[in-house]
């Protein structure tokens with residue numbers, strides 16, 4: 405790995421904050437628990453919304469109504485995941501920062517969050533945007549069909565980090 409990244413991880417791991425986290429037994433399991441609870445909240449909300457986009461669930465409700473119910477959970481959940489993830493990184497920097505699967509996970513998060521944002525922006529101007537025509541409904545289905553596997557891949561990558569050790 406890059407020597408500069410190596411020494412950054414060493415320095416971060418030797419920092420007072422990292423040492424404090426490492427030496428307090430309950431911190432990591434607690435932070436991991438919050439991370440997993442946030443994953444559950446984000447994933448179940450995304451599942452509900454994407455299934456509506458695809459057109460297999462809550463079809464009697466408009467896309468905008470389903471979005472209003474579930475998408476705020478995603479936007480509140482992501483910062484919680486970011487903070488708890490950062491604490492896990494500070495505790496053991498090389499485990500994530502020198503791991504290609506972690507880089508893959510971050511890339512997928514940007515992609516998934518971007519796709520979710522793309523599905524929300526048109527709803528601000530036109531509440532019926534995704535239901536306006538057959539081609540829009542097809543596009544909505546495509547967005548949902550792309551989004552779901554990316555979110556699932558993020559969960560897979562999150563677990564995979566533990567088994568792909570690069571140092």
Ligand code: HEM
Pocket residue numbers: 436439440443446447482485486488489490492493499500513555558559560562563565566
């Ligand atoms: C937003 C920034 C995020 C950061 C910085 C982050 C960081 C991390 C870190 C460092 C770990 C520990 C990996 C290990 O050492 O084994 C982890 C675990 C995990 N993450 Fe994230 N994560 C983020 C977002 C997400 C998101 C959006 C999801 C899925 C929706 C997710 C799902 C998971 C899962 C399933 C695990 C494994 C938990 C376990 O088995 O203990 N993460 N994450």
